[in-house]
Amino acid sequence: MKKLKVAVIHSHVEQSLQAADRLYQLLKQSGHEIDRDNPDIVISIGGDGTLLSAFHLYNHKLDRVRFLGVHTGHLGFYTDWRDYELEELVNSLCNDQEKSVSYPxxxxxxxxxxxxxxxxxxxxxxxxxxxxxxxxxxxxxxxxxxxxxxxxxxxxxxxxxxxxxxxxxxxxxxxxxxxxxxxxxxxxxxxxxxxxxxxxxxxxxxxxxxxxxxxxxxxxxxxxxxxxxxxxxxxxxxxxxxxxRIHFASYRHMHFWHRVRDAFIGEV
The missing domain is CATH 2.60.200.30 (Probable inorganic polyphosphate/atp-NAD kinase; domain 2)
Structure with missing residues (x-):
């Protein structure tokens, strides 16, 4: 099982704080290391604004860091996971194959x-x-x-x-x-x-x-x-x-047009 160094960046709304606490527990139980200085993966918890903040914190390490987003509200364009899926997320980290999708x-x-x-x-x-x-x-x-x-x-x-x-x-x-x-x-x-x-x-x-x-x-x-x-x-x-380029961990990366439809059109 692969062990990763993980940084967690979260917003300060109550739901994000609770999700961050739960994620820290799951990461430690799985043997992953919390490392904000030299992470392999940066996990943002909140919305797209939180992931933007995470990006600007680590944009000097883009050749070494992959990003992953957890949303605690409406579906965002950079967030693939929900706060009630943290156990599944950590299990995916344990089987990490270092795959990623990159954006300009x-x-x-x-x-x-x-x-x-x-x-x-x-x-x-x-x-x-x-x-x-x-x-x-x-x-x-x-x-x-x-x-x-x-x-x-x-x-x-x-x-x-x-x-x-x-x-x-x-x-x-x-x-x-x-x-x-x-x-x-x-x-x-x-x-x-x-x-x-x-x-x-x-x-x-x-x-x-x-x-x-x-x-x-x-x-x-x-x-x-x-x-x-x-x-x-x-x-x-x-x-x-x-x-x-920014690299997102591609454990379950949602199709771009799926995001667009969900954000602006809804159910068809």
Missing amino acids: LLDVRIKYRNGKPDKHFLALNESTIKRGSRTMVADVLIKDEMFERFRGDGLSVSTPTGSTAYNKSVGGAVLHPSINAFQLAEIASLNNRVFRTLGSPIVVAQQEWVEIQLQNSTDYLVTIDQFNIQQDEIKSVEYKIAEE
């Missing part, structure tokens, strides 16, 4: 005007750019070539797994995670006889990149998943598919 990530680089060094991030879901209470004006470059001058509320850039989140609410397409690409969607663009944008989401291939060049201002807000990056003098934000 978004590489985000923020550049500044004032000589500050660039900042680099990985996003599992999405990144957005908005500007305070004013219309955002930005040049959109694809592979260093001018594509359009955007005017509107902002721009959303998402991974395939993140395409079901904010991207979908602003009219973006839902992409299967086997497609190694990212999506750029406009947020309330201004289109009239003077100002024109494409007005449609675009899917950008793995070998291409997008740079959003911003006008000189201090009121931009950049989000990376659930985190806000609000700092002075952002010059541009560059997006591409990351070299790194």
Whole structure:
């Protein structure tokens, strides 16, 4: 029987706390080691937000760590197990074959005007750019070539797994995670006889990149998943598919379109 080093990340709602306590007991009884510093598997208990937090805690160890999600509420896009299935989950760990399924990530680089060094991030879901209470004006470059001058509320850039989140609410397409690409969607663009944008989401291939060049201002807000990056003098934000990928333990990995149907349509 294989013994694993396991980290458990949980939300602080009562149901998640109870599930975490029970999981700790089962893991110890099975001989697995609780190790938050160098885990083989990271188990999140809560919802998709909890798994996003777990991802950002361990995104510097993506070549060594697999993730697994337990949901304590509604079915999420990253959670395959329910809190009443913990015994079955631990039994699956004991028979671990080190199999995994991987999803693409978004590489985000923020550049500044004032000589500050660039900042680099990985996003599992999405990144957005908005500007305070004013219309955002930005040049959109694809592979260093001018594509359009955007005017509107902002721009959303998402991974395939993140395409079901904010991207979908602003009219973006839902992409299967086997497609190694990212999506750029406009947020309330201004289109009239003077100002024109494409007005449609675009899917950008793995070998291409997008740079959003911003006008000189201090009121931009950049989000990376659930985190806000609000700092002075952002010059541009560059997006591409990351070299790194997130790996999920595939003991019982639910089909993507099954998740989409359950989340947005329900029983047919």
